[in-house]
Amino acid sequence: MKSDLNMIIVGVGGQGTLLSSKILGQLAILNDLDVKLSEVHGMAQRGGSVETHIRIADHVYSPLVEPGTADIVLGFEPMEAARWAHYLSRDGVIITNSSRIWPMPVVTGAVAYPENLYEKFEENNIRYKTIDAQQLADSVGSPRSTNIVLLGYISSLLPFSYEDWLKAIELCVPAKTLEANIKAFDLGKNAYLVKE
Amino acid sequence: MSSKQLMLGNEAFARGAYEAGAKLAVAYPGTPSTEITQAFSKYENVKAQWAPNEKVALETAFGSSLAGNRTLCCFKHVGLNVAADPLFTISYIGINAGLVIIVADDPGMYSSQNEQDSRYYAMSAHIPMLEPSDCNEAVLFVKLAFEISERYDTPVFIRTTTRMSHSRGSVEIHEPVNVEPKEFARNISKNVMLPAFARKRHITVEARENKLSADADHLDVNEISWNDDRSLGIIASGIAYQYVKEALPDASVLKLGMVFPLPLQLIKRFSDGVQKLVVAEELEPFFEMQIKAAGIDCEGKSIFSRQGELSTQTIRKALSDGQETLQVHESFTDLPARPPVLCPGCPHRATFNVLSKLNLFVSGDIGCYTLGALAPYNALHTNVCMGASITVLSGMIKARPELKNQAVAVIGDSTFFHSGMTGLTDMVYNCIPGTVLVLDNRTTGMTGHQDHPGTGKTLQGELTYTVDIGEVAKAVGVKNVRYVDPFNLKELEAVLKEELNNDSPSVIICKHPCALLPKQRTLPVQVDPSVCRKCKQCLRLGCPAIENHDGAPVINTSICSGCKLCQSVCVFGAIR
Numbered sequence: 109m110k111s112d113l114n115m116i117i118v119g120v121g122g123q124g125t126l127l128s129s130k131i132l133g134q135l136a137i138l139n140d141l142d143v144k145l146s147e148v149h150g151m152a153q154r155g156g157s158v159e160t161h162i163r164i165a166d167h168v169y170s171p172l173v174e175p176g177t178a179d180i181v182l183g184f185e186p187m188e189a190a191r192w193a194h195y196l197s198r199d200g201v202i203i204t205n206s207s208r209i210w211p212m213p214v215v216t217g218a219v220a221y222p223e224n225l226y227e228k229f230e231e232n233n234i235r236y237k238t239i240d241a242q243q244l245a246d247s248v249g250s251p252r253s254t255n256i257v258l259l260g261y262i263s264s265l266l267p268f269s270y271e272d273w274l275k276a277i278e279l280c281v282p283a284k285t286l287e288a289n290i291k292a293f294d295l296g297k298n299a300y301l302v303k304e
Numbered sequence: 305m306s307s308k309q310l311m312l313g314n315e316a317f318a319r320g321a322y323e324a325g326a327k328l329a330v331a332y333p334g335t336p337s338t339e340i341t342q343a344f345s346k347y348e349n350v351k352a353q354w355a356p357n358e359k360v361a362l363e364t365a366f367g368s369s370l371a372g373n374r375t376l377c378c379f380k381h382v383g384l385n386v387a388a389d390p391l392f393t394i395s396y397i398g399i400n401a402g403l404v405i406i407v408a409d410d411p412g413m414y415s416s417q418n419e420q421d422s423r424y425y426a427m428s429a430h431i432p433m434l435e436p437s438d439c440n441e442a443v444l445f446v447k448l449a450f451e452i453s454e455r456y457d458t459p460v461f462i463r464t465t466t467r468m469s470h471s472r473g474s475v476e477i478h479e480p481v482n483v484e485p486k487e488f489a490r491n492i493s494k495n496v497m498l499p500a501f502a503r504k505r506h507i508t509v510e511a512r513e514n515k516l517s518a519d520a521d522h523l524d525v526n527e528i529s530w531n532d533d534r535s536l537g538i539i540a541s542g543i544a545y546q547y548v549k550e551a552l553p554d555a556s557v558l559k560l561g562m563v564f565p566l567p568l569q570l571i572k573r574f575s576d577g578v579q580k581l582v583v584a585e586e587l588e589p590f591f592e593m594q595i596k597a598a599g600i601d602c603e604g605k606s607i608f609s610r611q612g613e614l615s616t617q618t619i620r621k622a623l624s625d626g627q628e629t630l631q632v633h634e635s636f637t638d639l640p641a642r643p644p645v646l647c648p649g650c651p652h653r654a655t656f657n658v659l660s661k662l663n664l665f666v667s668g669d670i671g672c673y674t675l676g677a678l679a680p681y682n683a684l685h686t687n688v689c690m691g692a693s694i695t696v697l698s699g700m701i702k703a704r705p706e707l708k709n710q711a712v713a714v715i716g717d718s719t720f721f722h723s724g725m726t727g728l729t730d731m732v733y734n735c736i737p738g739t740v741l742v743l744d745n746r747t748t749g750m751t752g753h754q755d756h757p758g759t760g761k762t763l764q765g766e767l768t769y770t771v772d773i774g775e776v777a778k779a780v781g782v783k784n785v786r787y788v789d790p791f792n793l794k795e796l797e798a799v800l801k802e803e804l805n806n807d808s809p810s811v812i813i814c815k816h817p818c819a820l821l822p823k824q825r826t827l828p829v830q831v832d833p834s835v836c837r838k839c840k841q842c843l844r845l846g847c848p849a850i851e852n853h854d855g856a857p858v859i860n861t862s863i864c865s866g867c868k869l870c871q872s873v874c875v876f877g878a879i880r
């Protein structure tokens with residue numbers, strides 16, 4: 109894989125998307141690459157749609173990924189992944205956590221949660237993979253590590269060494285959760301390898 | 305020694321201030337500026353503090369500068385409105401040690417009530433303004449700003465935007481310089497702005513601006529990058545510069561690091577070297593108007609919107625002669641929206657439940673509780689700026705006295721200290737029998753949980769006095785001060801009814817900690833489907849944890865906070 113990376117991490121405010129992007133940023137710095145991330149703080153973090161743009165290359169100008177240029181759209185929630193599908197490049201792929209979080213209009217019953225998202229991806233020739241990261245994180249007793257499971261899952265798609273991943277995680281998570289997070293990372297990584 | 309670190313734009317601003325030897329940062333929180341002061345507070349041998357509002361912050365920062373320490377002051381664009389009064393006069397007085405003010409604009413209104421362009425403040429207060437375009441420049445520009453401040457005897461603005469403040473990038477860090485505190489001397493004619501003295505200072509301010517303007521032409525941060533292609537020249541600053549470089553790598557570009565005053569000679573030279581000149585700026589035509597006024601032809605807002613952010617794509621679409629868009633896949637347009645919501649366990653939900661039950665008109669304020677205006681509550685009916693809930697209610701009751709028992713004001717605890725106290729004093733003084741609910745969740749919720757004068761802790765974590773909202777209300781003359789836990793719905797309703805029928809001002813303090821503060825979560829509850837009659841009372845609470853499964857409520861236990869509000873509204877006892 110080329111060393112340039114355009115990626116978008118999307119999810120729901122409060123899901124821990126910011127930690128994952130920070131880890132990717134650290135990876136870039138460890139590999140002496142230029143990196144820019146653009147995050148959402150503030151109001152949307154109260155349960156709204158949130159996205160982080162990640163751009164890694166020898167030199168990066170804009171911190172924003174342009175529609176049509178994302179190598180990966182990493183969804184923490186499937187509907188949010190769909191919302192950003194048009195950011196994918198021709199060869200880009202959606203990787204998404206399969207557990208859903210209902211937005212308020214669905215919670216109140218005003219509209220239905222879209223049932224056939226994956227079929228629509230197929231109809232539109234959008235490459236995608238799903239993983240039940242929530243369940244995997246629950247299975248090792250750390251439901252808050254869903255974000256790290258997802259990183260483990262995509263790690264095989266990116267040109268960074270396992271050692272660097274661990275170093276970057278160590279730089280970004282509190283020491284007392286490091287072990288649980290590495291476990292979560294390995295779980296995600298193995299889930300991908302088993303699937304392929 | 306220098307090394308590279310990954311930093312948020314706002315962390316980089318703090319780093320710059322630290323490296324420049326700033327000793328104090330004063331701020332009031334506000335997205336997207338909040339993290340600057342928080343990050344600064346973590347450095348050694350510095351002080352950082354939250355002020356109750358931006359005017360207090362700027363005056364305190366000025367005092368610190370006057371006493372001889374380099375000082376940083378930060379707030380969001382609307383905070384600058386609050387600080388505008390001291391701002392214009394501090395510009396006349398100038399500084400003693402460097403004074404840098406970081407103001408954060410929010411094009412696109414990710415977390416704001418308007419999209420104002422702070423650059424006009426630089427122009428009207430005659431204060432120079434710098435605008436960095438990436439995290440590394442954020443450090444460098446703050447350091448430069450402190451130098452300019454002391455060289456020209458002026459406060460200096462750094463302008464940032466949401467995109468700049470909340471981007472992360474690699475930053476070259478250095479050791480801080482050691483700056484000795486400046487001598488502090490009494491200088492009445494410089495520091496006391498009586499008309500006679502101010503007239504003299506006004507002359508100095510104009511001379512200062514002329515000098516800055518001339519020097520701007522030679523300032524390194526204003527930089528032309530010529531390319532072979534001279535058919536198009538673009539002027540940009542801040543994050544817009546990055547979009548331009550990304551979309552049009554072959555165009556010649558003049559990057560403005562100083563956005564006020566403008567380097568007009570440099571702009572003229574650039575304009576002479578290109579066939580067509582375009583200004584790519586977000587929000588208002590601030591550069592464009594000045595450039596045109598200088599007799600230089602250019603285009604700007606005829607191409608780009610005044611609303612929202614620019615992006616690589618908007619610039620590509622407007623100016624590239626190649627492909628207009630790189631987009632491959634159609635966007636999914638029919639997905640349900642995901643607006644921000646009150647969190648599971650939020651005490652404001654309990655309050656809004658009672659307010660909408662009583663069908664009251666609610667004069668609102670700014671904070672998480674502004675979300676009470678959205679479905680399913682629809683229970684907040686005006687919202688202007690911080691502090692306006694009480695004063696707007698006062699005006700309404702003056703105009704229509706019968707509203708006194710049909711309308712209330714709601715204001716958060718942080719907002720009460722920011723600018724609610726004066727409005728409350730006015731309500732007492734002008735004999736307005738209004739009812740004010742202070743939604744006291746023990747924190748500044750919306751901006752990410754900062755302490756304030758009512759929490760008993762400072763920004764740097766020290767214990768301090770707790771200013772009691774009820775005592776403040778009593779001190780300004782409010783006779784009816786009540787305390788209620790809003791989760792006690794019946795009591796809140798009863799108290800509200802009593803106070804609405806009073807003939808004097810009332811303050812009801814709805815006190816319950818924010819659900820996101822530590823130790824607020826308890827075990828989740830569940831619906832017993834065999835008892836549930838599907839009456840939908842719990843669903844009407846609009847709690848993200850209570851899902852509607854074909855008419856039957858199901859609690860998502862992974863996000864339920866265990867607040868039991870749904871249990872209190874369930875008349876069948878189906879929630880346990």
Ligand SMILES: Cc1ncc(C[n+]2csc(CCOP(=O)(O)OP(=O)(O)O)c2C)c(N)n1
Binds near residue numbers: 382745749750751
């Ligand atoms: C003049 C001004 N300064 C800062 C802000 C940013 N801001 C929005 S709401 C808010 C405070 C909210 O705290 P509080 O009143 O306690 O309500 P909560 O969010 O906790 O419910 C702040 C600082 C603003 N909108 N206007």
